[in-house]
Amino acid sequence: MKIGIIGLGLIGGTIAKSLKERHHISAYDINKAALDYAEENQIIHKGYHDIKEFLKNNNLIYLCLYPKEIKDFLEQNKDLIINDTVFIEISGVKTSIIKEVETLGSTKFDLIYTHPIAGREFSGVSYSDSKIFSKANYLIITYERNKKENVILAENLANEMGFGKITHVSPQFHDDIIAYTSQLTHVISMALVNSFDEENVDLLNFTGDSYRDLTRIANINMFLWHQLLTMNKEALVKRIEAFEAELSKIKHALIDEDFIQTTMCLAKSEHLHKRYMKGNNK
């Protein structure tokens, strides 16, 4: 198949690397250096510098843009998109994007909303690596306006890319669960890093795996995460507040020297973590 990629960053580059053995991959990016890098390193077969040419020659396109750019891109290029183009987007928020795209009222294209739960603490095509998709989770949004065959196509391509579990979920469920597993974890990591700014202490001498693990994702792509946090604000704030309540329980158990309550918090954590690791439907 001919597969196009718009936006050659970490994820766009990784999609290219994961599919290029079996498909013809072309790409468009406003960043010419990313396109040149991808061509030189044979990550893609062809780079387009002209969006018109790109859209004319591709009718199956991964849209790897930042969440806030998706609707704008579709709007600005509505006359250049050829009929029946299938777009597959890959961002970390859904309900607000769907709402924005619906305002366009376009029937020219079918946009499949998906979320590869994979990433790195670095951005850009040069960090792309097909290993990050291997066995990772992939979510496909159940959306009544999508054509069934296009959803199946997106799922088949996710399988080809090596994803592990592929799950179909509603936009609301997606945003609620991702607020917890992804956006809350980033917010926590940020707050942890932000709560220590003693300049005269070289933290590096006092940390172990725990701190390294909890702060790795604080090395954040600010522009992307600003959008992800604010566009999923409602679900995220609820998740922050549930977390704050549990943290407060532990804090007060310590302050009150409440042996039983401290033990209960520890035991709950051990129990829930084991259930998570085992997979609670198995």
Place this chain on the structure above:
Amino acid sequence: MKIGIIGLGLIGGTIAKSLKERHHISAYDINKAALDYAEENQIIHKGYHDIKEFLKNNNLIYLCLYPKEIKDFLEQNKDLIINDTVFIEISGVKTSIIKEVETLGSTKFDLIYTHPIAGREFSGVSYSDSKIFSKANYLIITYERNKKENVILAENLANEMGFGKITHVSPQFHDDIIAYTSQLTHVISMALVNSFDEENVDLLNFTGDSYRDLTRIANINMFLWHQLLTMNKEALVKRIEAFEAELSKIKHALIDEDFIQTTMCLAKSEHLHKRYMKGNNK
């Protein structure tokens, strides 16, 4: 040298593995299975089932007990400890243990307080692995009652075990910084896990590296961590509150749709994380 180890868990076993090529290692543990395992797997040269024999034959001993057991052990065995025994303890809290041990008023032994900042989310001698000490941080407590030559001995042994940076710090500084880098991170991980208990959702299908990294340490050794959290309660509660304040800033920036404040929180995190990774004294 002849080196004794009391308490053959994860850390005791790792000390044995890290030193056994160059020294004669013997060990004592009330858990006979751990001793047998260590002898059978040649982790130690000799296991003692009798504490009296063990103490008679060793005058350099790593005391790898849970924090609350240290003073009790020294008290219960005060008549069996031979004069001028050097103990090196390895626990994650200091001021409260030092206070407890000082009540014994013993001059028979010299106890060097140290902290290898290394561990795993599993406990027990069978998980011991000398790799966890490699390049890890090691802290030695500055304590006026220690003999200088014994402190140097503890430092030389830490070097032999492959530790990276060895830093001398006061008990108060230790407890404050470890409250942040270790105990706070565990409390956060617990609260994160505890804030999701929806039984009908198989979380495993919706998580990526971020969630796995932030919750790995929620698989906690309850008995050890109950002691570590409660014995360093004062410093830890301060660190929890500083973290809560930063988290609250992010939450309110989101609620208020305060673009600038959200950006500032993201930028602060990126800046501080880079400073941490670089080592801010370099």
